[in-house]
Amino acid sequence: MEIELDTRALDWQRKARGFADTELIPWEVRAELAGGVLPEDVRQRHRRLARELGFSAMDAPAAHGGLEARMVDQVAVWEQLGRVTNALCWCFSEAQRWMFDACSETQLKRYVLPLMEGSRIECYAITESSPGSAVDGIKATATRTHDHYRINGEKWYVTSANHADFFIFQARLAGGAHAGEHALFFIDKDTPGIEEVANPPFSHSFAAHHPTFRFVDVQVPAANLIGAEGAGMDYAHSWFRHERLMIAARCCGAAGRLIDEASAFAKERLVDGEPLAEKQLIQAMLADCVTELWAARLVTFETAQAHDRGLGPKALHARCSMAKLYASEMANRVADRALQIFGGRGYMRENPAERFYRELRVDRIWEGTSEIQRLIIARALLKRGLAEM
Ligand SMILES: Cc1cc2nc3c(=O)[nH]c(=O)nc-3n(C[C@H](O)[C@H](O)[C@H](O)COP(=O)(O)OP(=O)(O)OC[C@H]3O[C@@H](n4cnc5c(N)ncnc54)[C@H](O)[C@@H]3O)c2cc1C
Numbered sequence: 001m002e003i004e005l006d007t008r009a010l011d012w013q014r015k016a017r018g019f020a021d022t023e024l025i026p027w028e029v030r031a032e033l034a035g036g037v038l039p040e041d042v043r044q045r046h047r048r049l050a051r052e053l054g055f056s057a058m059d060a061p062a063a064h065g066g067l068e069a070r071m072v073d074q075v076a077v078w079e080q081l082g083r084v085t086n087a088l089c090w091c092f093s094e095a096q097r098w099m100f101d102a103c104s105e106t107q108l109k110r111y112v113l114p115l116m117e118g119s120r121i122e123c124y125a126i127t128e129s130s131p132g133s134a135v136d137g138i139k140a141t142a143t144r145t146h147d148h149y150r151i152n153g154e155k156w157y158v159t160s161a162n163h164a165d166f167f168i169f170q171a172r173l174a175g176g177a178h179a180g181e182h183a184l185f186f187i188d189k190d191t192p193g194i195e196e197v198a199n200p201p202f203s204h205s206f207a208a209h210h211p212t213f214r215f216v217d218v219q220v221p222a223a224n225l226i227g228a229e230g231a232g233m234d235y236a237h238s239w240f241r242h243e244r245l246m247i248a249a250r251c252c253g254a255a256g257r258l259i260d261e262a263s264a265f266a267k268e269r270l271v272d273g274e275p276l277a278e279k280q281l282i283q284a285m286l287a288d289c290v291t292e293l294w295a296a297r298l299v300t301f302e303t304a305q306a307h308d309r310g311l312g313p314k315a316l317h318a319r320c321s322m323a324k325l326y327a328s329e330m331a332n333r334v335a336d337r338a339l340q341i342f343g344g345r346g347y348m349r350e351n352p353a354e355r356f357y358r359e360l361r362v363d364r365i366w367e368g369t370s371e372i373q374r375l376i377i378a379r380a381l382l383k384r385g386l387a388e389m
Contacts, residue, residue, distance in 0.1 A: 001294055003301050005076060012073040015053050016080035023049060024081075024088040029350050031086040036207035043091065043207075050092035051118045059242070060095040060116055064108065071304040075249040079300075082253025085355040087206040090160070093121050098238040102184075102227040111166060111186050123164035125155035125187075125213065126236065132156075133372050135170075135236065140215065142171035142183055149185065149225065151218040154197070157366075160208040161196070165189050169215075170232055182232030186224040193218035203358045241313070241320040243367045248300040248323035251331035251363055254356050255293045258331075259286065261352055262338040265345075276341070285337040293334065296327040318380035318389050325373035328363035335360050 005013065023046060031038055038046075050056065058074050060066020069077075081089035093115040103112055114120035128138055140153025151171060158167070167187045173179055187194070198212040227235055263286055266277035276282050303319040311319075338353040339346035346353045364370045380389055 001290070001297075003297055005072065005301075009070070009073050009076045012058075012069065013076040013080060016055075016077040017083075019049060019053060020080050020084050020089065024084045024091075027088060028085045028352065028355070031088060031207070032205050032349050032355060034205075036086050036205045038088070038207070046088070046091035047118055056092040056094050056118060057116045058094065059097045061097065061100050064095075064100060064113065064116075066095065066116065071245065071307040072301060075245065075300055075304040078246045078249035079253040079256075079297075082250030083257040085352055085359055087204070087208055087359075090206075090208055092118065096239060096242060098235050098242070099226075101238075102231070102235050104223070106223060107186060107226065120166065121160065121164040123158050123161045123167055125158045125161075125167045126170045127156050128154060129156055133369060135233070136182075138170060138172060138182070140169070140171040141174040142185065142220075143174040144176055144222070145219075147222050148219045149183075149222060151185065151187065151193075151215050151220055154212065154214045156212045157210040158213055159210050159366075161189075161211050161213065162199070162209040163207075167213075168226070170236060173229055176229065178230035181230035182236070183229050184226040184232045184235055185220050186226060187215075187218065187220050191218050191220065203361060204355075237317065238313070240367060241317055244320040244324035244373075245300065245303055245307075247363050247367055248296065248303075248320075248327035251327040251360065252293060252297050252300055254360055255289065255296070255327075255331045255334040258334050258338040258353055258356055259289050259293060262286065262289075262341040266341055282341060285341060289334045289337055292330040296323075296330045299323045299326055314380070314384065315389055318377050321368070321373040321376040324363075324367065325370055325377070328360070329370060331356075331360045332364060 027038055027042060054067050055077060057066045058069040058077065060068070062068045095112045095116040099112045100108065111120065115122060126135065126138070128140065130137055130139060140151065140155065142149040142151050151169065153171060155169070166189055169185045169187045171183055171185065173181050173183050193216045195214045196211050197214045199209055202210060263277065266282050266286070267275050269276040271279065300323045303323045306319060307316055335353060335357045339357050342351055342353050345351055348354055
């Protein structure tokens with residue numbers, strides 16, 4: 001069920017598949033049973049290999065030492081990495097294209113290029129205890145004081161904060177010409193006034209945690225403002241598009257792995273003296289999985305190609321939402337059916353269907369819930385019409 005890709009994209013796909021199959025998948029069960037944590041030498045090996053394969057520089061411009069991979073190449077990579085459970089593929093940080101548009105030379109040197117080189121790790125602090133679906137409603141404030149901003153607020157679900165050494169922090173400006181508008185900041189994690197106030201467990205077993213952080217009168221140099229005052233939401237939107245498309249890609253990869261695993265099991269498992277795969281009710285489940293995966297892959301790869309053809313951000317925004325909405329909902333249905341095909345074995349943590357069943361659930365929540373994606377899509381339709389989507 002291959003989508004026609006050129007040799008460049010196929011090369012990226014092949015590298016990512018090899019890394020997933022030979023380096024990451026063999027460690028899944030060990031990670032699952034150890035709260036997602038792998039031995040330090042293995043973690044370091046994964047980080048080194050991912051960097052050598054170029055994954056951390058895919059989205060970065062050549063002028064800064066990046067590989068300027070097209071969106072279709074990146075989707076081809078993230079689809080393969082999505083085949084792996086326990087977030088073992090999160091073994092590298094990425095310098096993303098929007099950062100090169102937004103950041104000063106000093107910021108690039110201090111924060112962005114080190115992501116690409118593997119010497120620093122970032123985390124995103126946007127969501128608060130108030131509804132994360134209404135990003136506009138965040139309450140964290142940034143108040144300008146001479147050559148600093150004073151930051152106050154509490155951020156929830158800061159993924160990878162236990163590994164990271166700086167935050168990309170979204171706040172509302174208090175006072176000044178852009179009062180009430182949004183701004184993004186780089187904030188070093190060891191800045192005084194930052195406290196981790198909770199680190200709750202979640203459904204999945206990932207080494208990356210999602211703690212809550214409180215920021216009280218944190219003094220951040222004015223030079224750490226990312227882009228202009230008031231431009232915070234523009235940059236947030238461009239990384240939402242990127243992340244939503246890559247979530248769609250990972251969901252396609254997960255569904256592909258689940259279908260491979262469940263159909264292999266159904267061929268071997270004998271029920272009433274014949275392979276489970278001969279049962280038409282099982283065949284119907286597999287057929288629905290494959291059909292929905294095919295549809296999700298077409299939407300995801302075509303959205304990436306539309307990006308590479310230069311489609312404008314408004315139409316792309318709706319398409320990335322459609323890809324994320326459809327692929328994440330699809331992958332959850334596929335995980336449910338795959339687990340059912342495995343029967344009791346599917347409920348065991350050593351089975352990838354059980355792990356994906358828990359892990360894929362959050363893809364319908366983070367980077368905008370399925371309901372929010374539907375609102376984005378409906379608003380685009382009603383504002384601009386079907387022809388402009
Ligand atoms: C594991 C995990 C990791 C995360 N990592 C990060 C991170 O690294 N950085 C970060 O900033 N955030 C992160 N998030 C936060 C995530 O983006 C939010 O949880 C998400 O945007 C939803 O916000 P909320 O949880 O406040 O739900 P709410 O906004 O309170 O929504 C609750 C429910 O109401 C629905 N709803 C809301 N508005 C509407 C509406 N208008 N119409 C219909 N239904 C609606 C939602 O779809 C949802 O079902 C993470 C979350 C999780 C669970």
